[in-house]
Amino acid sequence: MNPLLQSPDARPGAALRAAVRPELFLECVHCGLCTSACPTYTELGDENAGPRGRIYLMRMITEGALAPGSAARRHLELCLDCRACETACPSGVHYGQIIEPFRLAMEEEKHQGIAGWDWFRELVLFRLFPYAGRIRLAMTPVRIAQKLGLYDLAERIGFFKLLPGRLGQMATLVNPPVAQGPKLPSFLPAIGRRRARVAFFVGCVADAMFRHTHWATLRVLQQNGCDILIPDGQGCCGAIHYHAGSRAGARSAADANVAAFDLADIDAVIVNHAGCGAMLKEYGLHWRDEKQADRQRFAEKVRDVNEFLDQLGLIPPQGPIEVAATYHDACHLAHGQGVTSAPRRLLQSIPKLELRDLAETEICCGSAGTYNLNQPQMADRLIRRKLENIVRTGARIVVASNAGCLLQIGREVRRQRLPLAVVHPMDMLDLSYRGEQPELPKANGAP
Amino acid sequence: MARSSATDVIPQLQKLLGREGVLSDPADLVVYDCDGLTIEKRRPEAVVFPTTTEATAEVVRLCNRHEIPLVVRGAGTSLAGGCVPIGGGLVVSLTRMRRILEISLRDRMAVVESGVLNLQLARALAGTGFHFAPDPSSQTACTIGGNVATNAGGPHTLKYGVTVNHVLGIEAVLGDGTIVRLGPVFDRAALDLTGVIVGSEGTLAIVTKVWVRLTRDPQDYRTVRVVFESLDDASAAVSDIIAAGIVPAAMELMDRGILAAVDEAYHFGFPTDAEAIAVIELDGLKAGLDEQLTRVAAICQRHNAREVLQAATADERALLWKCRKMAVGAVGRISPSYIIQDGVVPRTRLPEIIRQITRISAKHGIRIVNVAHAGDGNVHPILLFDERDRDSVRRALAAGKELLEQCIACGGSITAEHGIGIEKIGLMETLFGKENLEVMGRLRDALNPAARLGLGKVLPSPDAPKILETVGTCQALP
Numbered sequence: 001m002n003p004l005l006q007s008p009d010a011r012p013g014a015a016l017r018a019a020v021r022p023e024l025f026l027e028c029v030h031c032g033l034c035t036s037a038c039p040t041y042t043e044l045g046d047e048n049a050g051p052r053g054r055i056y057l058m059r060m061i062t063e064g065a066l067a068p069g070s071a072a073r074r075h076l077e078l079c080l081d082c083r084a085c086e087t088a089c090p091s092g093v094h095y096g097q098i099i100e101p102f103r104l105a106m107e108e109e110k111h112q113g114i115a116g117w118d119w120f121r122e123l124v125l126f127r128l129f130p131y132a133g134r135i136r137l138a139m140t141p142v143r144i145a146q147k148l149g150l151y152d153l154a155e156r157i158g159f160f161k162l163l164p165g166r167l168g169q170m171a172t173l174v175n176p177p178v179a180q181g182p183k184l185p186s187f188l189p190a191i192g193r194r195r196a197r198v199a200f201f202v203g204c205v206a207d208a209m210f211r212h213t214h215w216a217t218l219r220v221l222q223q224n225g226c227d228i229l230i231p232d233g234q235g236c237c238g239a240i241h242y243h244a245g246s247r248a249g250a251r252s253a254a255d256a257n258v259a260a261f262d263l264a265d266i267d268a269v270i271v272n273h274a275g276c277g278a279m280l281k282e283y284g285l286h287w288r289d290e291k292q293a294d295r296q297r298f299a300e301k302v303r304d305v306n307e308f309l310d311q312l313g314l315i316p317p318q319g320p321i322e323v324a325a326t327y328h329d330a331c332h333l334a335h336g337q338g339v340t341s342a343p344r345r346l347l348q349s350i351p352k353l354e355l356r357d358l359a360e361t362e363i364c365c366g367s368a369g370t371y372n373l374n375q376p377q378m379a380d381r382l383i384r385r386k387l388e389n390i391v392r393t394g395a396r397i398v399v400a401s402n403a404g405c406l407l408q409i410g411r412e413v414r415r416q417r418l419p420l421a422v423v424h425p426m427d428m429l430d431l432s433y434r435g436e437q438p439e440l441p442k443a444n445g446a447p
Numbered sequence: 448m449a450r451s452s453a454t455d456v457i458p459q460l461q462k463l464l465g466r467e468g469v470l471s472d473p474a475d476l477v478v479y480d481c482d483g484l485t486i487e488k489r490r491p492e493a494v495v496f497p498t499t500t501e502a503t504a505e506v507v508r509l510c511n512r513h514e515i516p517l518v519v520r521g522a523g524t525s526l527a528g529g530c531v532p533i534g535g536g537l538v539v540s541l542t543r544m545r546r547i548l549e550i551s552l553r554d555r556m557a558v559v560e561s562g563v564l565n566l567q568l569a570r571a572l573a574g575t576g577f578h579f580a581p582d583p584s585s586q587t588a589c590t591i592g593g594n595v596a597t598n599a600g601g602p603h604t605l606k607y608g609v610t611v612n613h614v615l616g617i618e619a620v621l622g623d624g625t626i627v628r629l630g631p632v633f634d635r636a637a638l639d640l641t642g643v644i645v646g647s648e649g650t651l652a653i654v655t656k657v658w659v660r661l662t663r664d665p666q667d668y669r670t671v672r673v674v675f676e677s678l679d680d681a682s683a684a685v686s687d688i689i690a691a692g693i694v695p696a697a698m699e700l701m702d703r704g705i706l707a708a709v710d711e712a713y714h715f716g717f718p719t720d721a722e723a724i725a726v727i728e729l730d731g732l733k734a735g736l737d738e739q740l741t742r743v744a745a746i747c748q749r750h751n752a753r754e755v756l757q758a759a760t761a762d763e764r765a766l767l768w769k770c771r772k773m774a775v776g777a778v779g780r781i782s783p784s785y786i787i788q789d790g791v792v793p794r795t796r797l798p799e800i801i802r803q804i805t806r807i808s809a810k811h812g813i814r815i816v817n818v819a820h821a822g823d824g825n826v827h828p829i830l831l832f833d834e835r836d837r838d839s840v841r842r843a844l845a846a847g848k849e850l851l852e853q854c855i856a857c858g859g860s861i862t863a864e865h866g867i868g869i870e871k872i873g874l875m876e877t878l879f880g881k882e883n884l885e886v887m888g889r890l891r892d893a894l895n896p897a898a899r900l901g902l903g904k905v906l907p908s909p910d911a912p913k914i915l916e917t918v919g920t921c922q923a924l925p
Contacts, residue, residue, distance in 0.1 A: 026779075027780075029779040031524065031775065032482070033524070035523075036522070036588045045496060052523075057478060071474035071475050089779075091779025092712060092777075
């Protein structure tokens with residue numbers, strides 16, 4: 001196809017030029033209908049910061065017409081990989097399949113050798129994040145500070161700005177302590193008539209910071225007649241590795257998960273956070289080796305919990321929750337998995353709950369995996385935009401189906417001291433099944 | 448006198464607009480090579496992002512002093528190369544002028560900056576009972592400024608008119624840097640200079656602010672899709688509906704080729720063996736709509752319509768419109784490259800031009816699929832080719848040229864809404880003749896002396912590059 005790719009390419013940037021299958025570029029006819037869906041283009045108005053421009057840049061680099069210099073890299077790194085452009089694209093361009101391998105190659109190249117060693121990537125992203133136990137341990141100082149009431153003070157006086165860049169960003173993201181519940185068991189039985197047998201994917205950050213949501217999810221599944229297996233041996237989905245440029249690290253995480261679940265025994269693998277779900281569903285795409293078929297089979301069994309319950313037919317919860325809520329579309333659910341109406345239908349089944357439309361709901365909140373740690377400026381612009389839209393709905397509760405969004409929106413709500421609760425759809429359903437009410441923060445940010 | 452290069456004035460531009468308001472690193476300019484028309488490219492020397500009319504005027508004056516040409520750009524969705532700096536120089540991007548300044552329902556008017564998206568305005572007006580009528584197919588991405596520049600239409604043009612019918616005033620920067628405010632909103636008795644500037648594609652002035660008319664939402668809709676056995680039958684039916692004195696809000700056609708791509712994208716469930724589908728919308732007062740619909744259906748049936756199906760819900764209507772409007776963007780599913788033509792013929796000649804399109808497709812060995820704003824005689828044949836194959840590029844261009852010549856021969860024109868840009872400049876003389884072009888040239892010289900705004904666009908000049916001649920040397924999209 002491209003003569004440059006046929007003979008071995010010894011010039012610098014060879015790995016970049018070989019990263020993307022050239023035929024993927026041909027799907028883009030350069031119409032530009034994607035641009036308005038792109039959060040970074042919407043903010044900056046610069047076509048380098050839009051999907052059509054980025055595809056063009058990658059194509060030029062791939063074809064050897066543009067040197068992969070720092071300007072192009074900067075534009076590609078600014079991409080949230082939210083994939084709103086995929087939803088917008090009438091031609092079905094697989095933007096994720098273009099930019100992800102390309103950025104992976106960029107990262108791999110950047111981190112070669114001693115000079116490319118990045119303490120944050122190696123220690124925090126690869127050695128800390130993928131392990132729920134280690135995250136809990138690392139959060140201990142923050143949790144103690146929260147218990148003593150010092151965290152709030154530290155946040156207010158900007159103490160976290162003293163911590164080195166990405167660490168400071170991280171510390172401010174930690175959500176306030178809630179009763180997490182005990183360690184998850186290996187099996188939970190259906191309540192009432194058994195309608196399905198599923199396995200639950202636990203994840204890493206989600207387990208460390210949102211175990212209470214895991215418990216809510218499990219209770220909701222039980223209420224809906226699901227036997228739930230929670231297999232040992234599973235771990236991080238691998239998305240953290242993959243997006244930080246460690247293809248091998250991501251693959252071993254994937255293979256551990258594929259080995260942990262006995263697919264013959266279950267109707268579906270249930271996941272409740274969008275970022276993990278999108279990654280699990282793409283296991284069949286990322287690596288081409290002898291295990292690809294197994295990964296593909298696994299991927300086909302994965303269902304987001306909203307999607308699954310909606311398809312199964314939700315047994316309507318009875319407890320009224322009389323409050324105005326709004327639903328924010330997590331990118332990796334709406335754009336990555338095409339799930340938008342299911343969570344709304346589930347929420348609308350809660351008696352008395354008023355679900356209000358959120359303007360620009362399809363625009364990313366700026367969390368985007370570890371984006372808010374690496375690109376804090378753009379992430380801040382986007383979360384402020386998101387909050388403005390949320391506030392305009394007048395809702396007291398904002399619901400999102402992804403850990404990253406919940407943390408990102410939660411932090412901005414604390415910063416602006418807004419009287420808003422930030423919860424997962426399963427938290428809401430669980431409350432309604434149990435006949436309980438959500439805790440609504442009062443104005444002025446007092447808990 | 449030799450003009451300066453834009454690179455010489457970067458410091459002055461940065462002083463005017465701030466560092467973040469100027470792109471000048473060569474690697475940052477690559478993405479501004481082209482717009483929705485990919486077969487012709489020219490990289491700008493710099494891209495600037497003014498945020499006010501005054502700053503835009505300063506840029507124009509600076510460029511005048513240094514004899515640097517400028518081309519204005521919105522979302523870059525032009526299908527005719529209207530945003531490409533074919534004459535060199537600067538691109539002035541208005542994407543950071545995107546505030547809706549005022550919505551006044553009492554006055555049925557909104558004031559917007561040029562970079563506001565058509566969709567952004569539509570969303571802001573949702574639920575008010577009013578809307579901005581021009582709805583080009585690219586409305587999810589294109590800017591109001593772009594709509595003004597090309598005098599954009601869209602499906603509902605048939606009943607509601609094109610952009611110029613919805614512009615009450617403009618604020619614009621002329622070629623010498625003068626800022627003017629024109630239009631009936633300022634002075635009803637003046638010459639209709641707004642009418643002159645709207646549709647001039649940025650070759651008379653840079654429009655930075657627009658006072659737009661708001662139109663009351665119709666009380667009700669009837670939206671039907673009609674399945675035809677041939678494109679011929681469909682176009683004859685459309686022609687007859689107009690002849691019967693019915694003015695639907697929109698009458699659109701899609702042929703079998705494009706339907707396949709559209710259905711793959713949006714899973715509407717169009718019959719796979721349908722040769723053509725017409726989307727017909729009637730709107731207005733509820734009373735009488737059903738009667739009109741019966742008449743439309745009867746005419747369609749006379750032309751062998753297989754079925755006439757009404758959109759049952761608002762969601763179904765929305766999806767049907769999405770299918771039609773996003774059709775062109777879905778072409779990537781069936782071809783790596785395309786040129787979309789924008790010919791117009793008198794509505795009675797519609798069946799004839801459709802037959803000509805089929806003939807030209809066969810003659811040049813270029814597959815053509817069709818969408819059309821059939822109600823106003825505006826055909827959009829989409830020529831499919833592979834730009835990596837030089838021969839297919841040449842055949843597509845030749846077929847496109849012959850097609851537009853046929854439109855002229857039918858008493859029509861070479862553009863309805865996409866503009867001349869750089870793509871169709873070679874046909875301007877055939878269409879208008881020397882005298883008319885000279886008048887237009889004099890008008891341009893009056894408002895845009897030295898033709899520095901949009902150099903090389905719209906009006907042919909001996910030294911302007913012509914796409915049909917330069918294509919042999921043009922660099923195809925990589």
